[in-house]
Structure formats: structure tokens, C-alpha cells
Amino acid sequence: MPQTRAYRAALLHCLADPREVGGEASHEYFADGLLVVEDGRVVQLGDSGSLLPKLAAGVEVVEYADALIVPGFVDTHVHYPQMGVIGSYGTQLLDWLETYTFPAEGRFADPAHARDQAGLFLRELLRNGTTTALVFSTVHPQSVDAFFEAAEKLNLRMIAGKVLMDRNAPDYLTDTAESGYAQSRALIERWHGKGRLHYAVTPRFAPTSTPEQLRLAGQLLGEYPGLYLHTHLSENRQEIDWVRQLFPERSGYLDVYDHYRLLGARSVFAHGVHLCDEECRRLGETGSAVAFCPTSNLFLGSGLLDLARLEGHGVRVGLGTDIGGGTSFSQLHTLSDAYKVLQLQGQSLDPFKALYLATLGGARALYLDDRIGNLQPGKEADFVVLDYRATPLITHRLGEARTLAERLFALMILGDDRAVLETFAAGRSVHRRGS
Missing domain, CATH: 2.30.40.10 (Urease, subunit C, domain 1)
Structure with a gap:
């Protein structure tokens, strides 16, 4: 019945x-x-x-x-292994990764720790009314298994993937281009499309992946229908300069991802604070999305996202808490910061637009608006x-x-x-x- x-x-x-x-x-x-x-x-x-x-x-x-x-609220960018470093003091992006994030993520080599943190993370999301999220795990496959096992028990619509990093990170957090590809394939076969779960190919950001790893990430997207691509883009000016040094043959940060076939429907780029008009245009024409993460952009001093410019180029935009650079799981709190970020630029966030970003807009950014x-x-x-x-x-x-x-x-x-x-x-x- x-x-x-x-x-x-x-x-x-x-x-x-x-x-x-x-x-x-x-x-x-x-x-x-x-x-x-x-x-x-x-x-x-x-x-x-x-x-x-x-x-x-x-x-x-x-x-x-x-x-x-x-x-239910939709969080288009969040890191479940970073709960333990929320509110860590006094650095910007690259120093913050080295000082706080990487050591915290190293602990996820332990499956018991990963299971404990996955359960705590999901309880915190639900306590704040978030029912769907696009989630960073760590480089460890067991961190992905732990997350999906916990989400499956609750019948949640969740998206996650193993982080890919084969350079410019501590040895205890790096894979290789080949092992990252093989481990991702195994996880895709195990979890993608199971119940309400989806898999995201997840290079952390361009500086921590070699060209070969980015090429294989693009290959994965072509091999399995309906996969997501989840990474970071143009969050911090120092980061952008680093990308230029590592990829001098490319015209800019976004062009690195574009060259390796990482743009398109279900590709979500966190932050996008320092994009030029041409990059916004390219994101819009490929159907790619940007996750607007106001609390972390303010906390880490990264900059102010220009929502009007992105949407003027037809870019899909969702809201992201970006725990643990972000400081709250609450999408209500995140919208409060989004309002202030836009006020500083002479833009206004109408309350109905705010609700849209946290619900239907997030679902559209994830191409899930036919379901949620x-x-x-x-x-x-x-x-x-x-x-x-x-x-x-x-x-x-x-x-x-x-x-x-x-x-x-x-x-x-x-x-x-x-x-x-x-x-x-x-x-x-x-x-x-x-x-």
C-alpha cells in the first residue's frame, strides 16, 4: 500500500x-x-x-x-573532511591548506575515522536543513566509501568523489595520475547511480594535478555518462598566479580546465571570484556552474563574487558553504553573508532570489532540478x-x-x-x- x-x-x-x-x-x-x-x-x-x-x-x-x-537546501560546494578546522585562525588560502587542511585530511586514511566524520557531517547538514550537497572527500578511497555508505542509509541525494592530487601536496596525500584514475573508476562502478548517489571526478585544483592527471580526469568524464566534475577556480590571486607559472602555455586558469575537457553540464567550479568576462562567457556557453561561497571568501580574504556578471553571461550559480574555509553549515547564514558581499558591490539580493539560490538555483547548477x-x-x-x-x-x-x-x-x-x-x-x- x-x-x-x-x-x-x-x-x-x-x-x-x-x-x-x-x-x-x-x-x-x-x-x-x-x-x-x-x-x-x-x-x-x-x-x-x-x-x-x-x-x-x-x-x-x-x-x-x-x-x-x-x-531542502542545496549546498553546491563543501568539504566533509574539514569540519575539524572550521574557524582556524589567521591565514589566506594557500597557507590555510598547508597549515590546517592537509593535516586534517591525512587522518582520513583511517576508515574508522572517515566513518565517524561522515556520520557527523551528514547529521550537521541535516540539522541545518541541507538535503543535497556536492562534497569533497579526500584522496583516500575509503573516505568516499564512508561518505556514500552513510548517505545511502539515510536515502539522501548526494554527490561526492575522491580527491585527485599527484603533486604540490604532502606525500601522505598524493596519488599518481594512474592510481587516481584507477581508484576513481572503481568508486564510480561501486557508487555512481546507486540509489540517490552520484559521483564527481574531483581534482582539488589545477596546481595539485599534473597535466596527465587532468587529462585522465577528462577521460573519466567521457567514459561514464552523468558524472560530475568538482574543483576550485579563481578563488585567490596568489593561487591564480601559481596556475600561470605551472601552465604557462594556457591563456588562463579556466583555460587549463577547458583544455583537458573538464567544462560542461554538471561541471561545478567553486568560487570564481576573479574571473574575466571571457571566462564567464565560456562557463555560460558550456553549461558549467559556479558555487558562490561567500562565508569562506570573506573568512579567507579571497574577494567578492560578482553575481550579476556571472549571471549576465548565463552562468548557472548555486550556493556553497565551503566548510571548513566557510564558517557555518547553515544556508540561511550563508545567504546573510551573500547579501553583504553583494551590497559591497552595489548589488542587492532579493529574499526570493536568495531562496532560489539555496534551493532551485542550486538544483539547476547540479542539473537535478527535474528531481529536487x-x-x-x-x-x-x-x-x-x-x-x-x-x-x-x-x-x-x-x-x-x-x-x-x-x-x-x-x-x-x-x-x-x-x-x-x-x-x-x-x-x-x-x-x-x-x-
Whole structure:
């Protein structure tokens, strides 16, 4: 028998990019809504007054007072092995990698440590309402196995891959072009397309891969349909200069990846802070995406992403927490920093655009918007219940808000993990606050 349950609260989800479809046409809102879920998928949503009388007898209705249901958040760039270095003091990107990141990642040679950290990481994502993420593991295949094993048990839609690094990194974290290719192939065969899991070919960034390793990464993308490419791009000016020194024959940082056939649909480049117009144009025409990581860009002093320029060239953009350069798992907190980053450049982040970036925009960046990203019937039932009374300050501020836009913006600026009352993945509760 089909398992059907209905959830009653205010409902809000995006239908389109507010940049492309103005006004209320970009989203759908029900002040007293009903979300009907059957066997892990949305079957109906709408006004509760219209839908409640039509529910079949015996269908349980779960009611949330003073709450808002939104789609599950999508994190387009995050490092699960870096939880232990969040908030590490005082360096920029390259020094930060050497001082904090590489030693932390070395511990993932131990499968027990990897399993422990994978479970903790996923619990933290779900506690913050994130139901899909594009995730860096480490160079160790066992780090990927540990992550996918934990995600499979929770039936989460997750993307991850083994890091490829065959130079300019500590010996305990390097592979070879050949071993990286062979280990990646074995992991792809084991995990890609299993349940709700996807594999990402994951060179850390151009400086830590030889030309041969990048060539084999491109070869992998051609050998298996539907793979992702996940790496870093133009995060830090010192990094960009290093790429020029290592690849003098290429016209720029992006051209290194382009030369090795790493651009295209499902290719996601984290940061993209210091891109020229030609690089933005090339990302747009290839269907590649950029992960906007405002908290880490501010924390590491990397720079300010120009969202308007990227989108002007048709680049797909999602939101990334970039733990552990980023300082919060919360997409609400990340949107607060995104708003400030854009304010510094004379741009404005409308609250409905913000919700789009954290949900449907992220799903589109990952080419998963046919499955997740909003609450349309037929989509997988990944959703979050946000508590309008999460803190005394949020309660007070929302009491003063006159419009939906004001309430949504206040949640974005003041909210964090405390605002997440419950998180659902494929229709199943995978986190409830306090339990």
C-alpha cells in the first residue's frame, strides 16, 4: 500500500529564477498550505482549505504552528573532511591548506575515522536543513566509501568523489595520475547511480594535478555518462598566479580546465571570484556552474563574487558553504553573508532570489532540478520546516514584519540551525530539533 502523509503549514517554493521571471510569478506561496507526500514524492500541494476535504480517509496530517515549509537546501560546494578546522585562525588560502587542511585530511586514511566524520557531517547538514550537497572527500578511497555508505542509509541525494592530487601536496596525500584514475573508476562502478548517489571526478585544483592527471580526469568524464566534475577556480590571486607559472602555455586558469575537457553540464567550479568576462562567457556557453561561497571568501580574504556578471553571461550559480574555509553549515547564514558581499558591490539580493539560490538555483547548477529544488508534484519530497519562533529575536522581528518578503528576509539574516525544526529526505524525517 502507498504510504501517504500530509504536512500543514505555510508553504513557499520557487518556480523560476526571479532574475528571469519577475514578481510573484517566480514563486508560489500558501499562507495555510498542505503538502501531500506519497512514497517519498510530492503528489499535491496547495491551500489546505481546498485539499483537506479531498484527502483519502486515514491519511495522517502533521500540523506545524508558526512555521514555513520550504524545499531542502542545496549546498553546491563543501568539504566533509574539514569540519575539524572550521574557524582556524589567521591565514589566506594557500597557507590555510598547508597549515590546517592537509593535516586534517591525512587522518582520513583511517576508515574508522572517515566513518565517524561522515556520520557527523551528514547529521550537521541535516540539522541545518541541507538535503543535497556536492562534497569533497579526500584522496583516500575509503573516505568516499564512508561518505556514500552513510548517505545511502539515510536515502539522501548526494554527490561526492575522491580527491585527485599527484603533486604540490604532502606525500601522505598524493596519488599518481594512474592510481587516481584507477581508484576513481572503481568508486564510480561501486557508487555512481546507486540509489540517490552520484559521483564527481574531483581534482582539488589545477596546481595539485599534473597535466596527465587532468587529462585522465577528462577521460573519466567521457567514459561514464552523468558524472560530475568538482574543483576550485579563481578563488585567490596568489593561487591564480601559481596556475600561470605551472601552465604557462594556457591563456588562463579556466583555460587549463577547458583544455583537458573538464567544462560542461554538471561541471561545478567553486568560487570564481576573479574571473574575466571571457571566462564567464565560456562557463555560460558550456553549461558549467559556479558555487558562490561567500562565508569562506570573506573568512579567507579571497574577494567578492560578482553575481550579476556571472549571471549576465548565463552562468548557472548555486550556493556553497565551503566548510571548513566557510564558517557555518547553515544556508540561511550563508545567504546573510551573500547579501553583504553583494551590497559591497552595489548589488542587492532579493529574499526570493536568495531562496532560489539555496534551493532551485542550486538544483539547476547540479542539473537535478527535474528531481529536487522545489515542491512541485512529482519531485522528490526533500523539504525543511522552518520555525517562526526559533529564537526570541526572530519571534519579535517576524511579529513586526508586514509582508512575506520581510519575513523571508528576516529569517535569512537572523536564522541559522536553530530555525530548522525538521528536515525530510524522500518523505522521511531525517532530523528533528531536540531529538
